[in-house]
Amino acid sequence: MMPEISLNVLDVTENSTRAGAKLVSILIQADHQADTLTIRIEDDGCGMTPEQVEQVVDPFFTTRTTRKVGLGIPFYKYAAESTGGSFSIRSQVGKGTVVTAAFGLSHIDRMPLGDITSTIHTLIVYHPETDFVYTYQIDERSFVLDTREFKEILGDVPFSEPEVSRYIFEYLTENKNEVDQGAVL
């Protein structure tokens, strides 16, 4: 079991990049009225067949031929469902995959969101070939980071360049603070 939700985001999104995704959209959305914390990760990677989707949520399915399928998704699904939330994977071969987990926001068993800024920063800097659209939303307030905008400005200057990497981290940190006013999810 992961100690924080943001590590599940990292884990699932790593799968997206391994599935050859060019664009991954990550949504973190807290809604106090509905009492939900929704995490949606959408990619345009290679997708999965209905059988494969069934396999990734089953931790005891052992006749797999690759090592791609493991405990990551089953634990994530359990973590969401044990807070009165829901979990779904929609996937189409050749089109992509959408993994949605909804948690009960105020449920006592909900893991903290954790260090989502470090997670998104790690994904962006270490997967320069993948574009990310990251949305962080709390009730009516939100901010969006689109790496395509960054790349347009940067040209051939890579994200791994220390100053650029620091800028991205600060961009994430400051905008997140603006949205949640320092509240911990």
Added chain:
Amino acid sequence: MKTLAELKAIREKMQNQVGLRAEDHNHTRVVVGMATCGIAAGARPVLTKLSQEIQERGLTDKVAVTQTGCIGLCQYEPIVEVMVPGEAKVTYIRMNEEKAVEVVNRHLVGGHVVDEYTLGATDMK
């Protein structure tokens, strides 16, 4: 609030410097396992720390930090592999932020493998 104008300024400053540092085969590679097993064991802070230390010690011209999937030694995660050109690969196991700093200082800067953190130092089961 950070603006894109700041990024433009960085771009303008960097423009002339990039290219001098084209990838070559003399780079030392530091690879962190970032599959489910690595992430659950704490690989993200290790990766961040390695990257920070390498920047602070001014090693970015010589050392490239990258990540990889599961290498099949889940019980030893977080795993960090160090590949210095012309030398045998070194596999560090059960890493944390403190050990990461030590590996940067003693191995990447000092040139000496930190034997006690390597896979070779453990009893393989």
